[in-house]
Amino acid sequence: MPKTLAEVTRDAAELSEPDRLKLARILLELSGPEPAALAGIEDAWETEIQGRLQDLRSGRVKGVPLEKVMSKIEARLRS
Numbered sequence: 001m002p003k004t005l006a007e008v009t010r011d012a013a014e015l016s017e018p019d020r021l022k023l024a025r026i027l028l029e030l031s032g033p034e035p036a037a038l039a040g041i042e043d044a045w046e047t048e049i050q051g052r053l054q055d056l057r058s059g060r061v062k063g064v065p066l067e068k069v070m071s072k073i074e075a076r077l078r079s
Contacts, residue, residue: 003011012023032038055061 012020015023033041052061056063
């Protein structure tokens with residue numbers, strides 16, 4: 001007889017942290033989109049990344065220093 005969700009959850013809670021993270025990745029992969037759909041997503045991201053790099057290299061846009069980005073994030077988290 002298959003285990004109940006409660007039983008599986010209890011068993012998972014007894015795993016080490018690295019093993020729980022591996023289990024989480026496995027479960028996400030099992031419930032994620034089909035590999036063919038992922039290929040389209042990866043292609044779209046690659047196109048986006050290349051476009052942004054071209055914009056930076058051509059001077060159409062300026063980069064923001066990491067320190068400035070981090071200070072803005074920290075300010076938002078504080079408020």
